[in-house]
Amino acid sequence: MAPRTDPLSLEVIELIGTVVARYYEEYERAAAEHSLTGAQARVLGLLSLEPMPMRRIAQKLKCEPSNITGIVDRLEARGLVERRPDPLDRRVKLAAPTADGLATAADLRASLNFAREPLAELSTRERTVLRDLLKRMLGD
């Protein structure tokens, strides 16, 4: 499928760029309110869904495993995450949120108003259309 460079497509690309920029700002702001960096907030959010080995965090974040050591170190120092042994494989360390970490992750989600507040401007019908268009764009 050939790339589109017509004015309408360029306008949509520009709008998506704006959405991306605003989403990122909002995310960093929400993280900073909890004195977390973006990377720390992303790891905590990930772990709040499901504890997982260090290596899998790296896969999810698409970065090198060695980076995760430091990020989890800082979350652990803050008492938001802990490392547990994996009973099935003693090489593996499972990173899991503490009760405090779970509460912080919930707070983070709650203060991420992006797309939720602006979405209120749209009717149910419009949100349905938007959902379907985004799904098509993402190759569903």
Next chain:
Amino acid sequence: MAPRTDPLSLEVIELIGTVVARYYEEYERAAAEHSLTGAQARVLGLLSLEPMPMRRIAQKLKCEPSNITGIVDRLEARGLVERRPDPLDRRVKLAAPTADGLATAADLRASLNFAREPLAELSTRERTVLRDLLKRMLGD
């Protein structure tokens, strides 16, 4: 306007998160292909539209002016950007792309296939609807 937490809104938010993640990956990948960091690519892209004072770059990127010094240093060392005196104010340095920098910026834009390739999946009518919904979401 109250935030929405219904399943449909949450689905749209999730989709937007996916769009944001994919956009960022694509951007970093395109920058890396030119041996540039994301920040360097953003500054170069900005300057390719219009030369500007160091301080204004910082405003556009929403970061501290002191950071721009290093980023422009590296772009200048690569021969992609140059600092010019501002004839109107000798305190100001205008950062401007070189011919090489302009070519690199054009290359970068061309290799940013995100949203352009997937957009081809949508008809003109659909892209128009998507544009209008995004504009509404972004508060026009």
Next chain:
DNA sequence: TATTGTTATACTCTATAACTATA
């Protein structure tokens, strides 16, 4: 031998504060 997590290293980005040269 291969894998998991870590350490060591180097580079970049970031904010803060202090400095300089202009205005």
Next chain:
DNA sequence: TATAGTTATAGAGTATAACAATA
């Protein structure tokens, strides 16, 4: 005095390579 850009500094994220413990 105030402003533009820089420097110095410290913390964080990132990739690479080498290492210990375990598989």
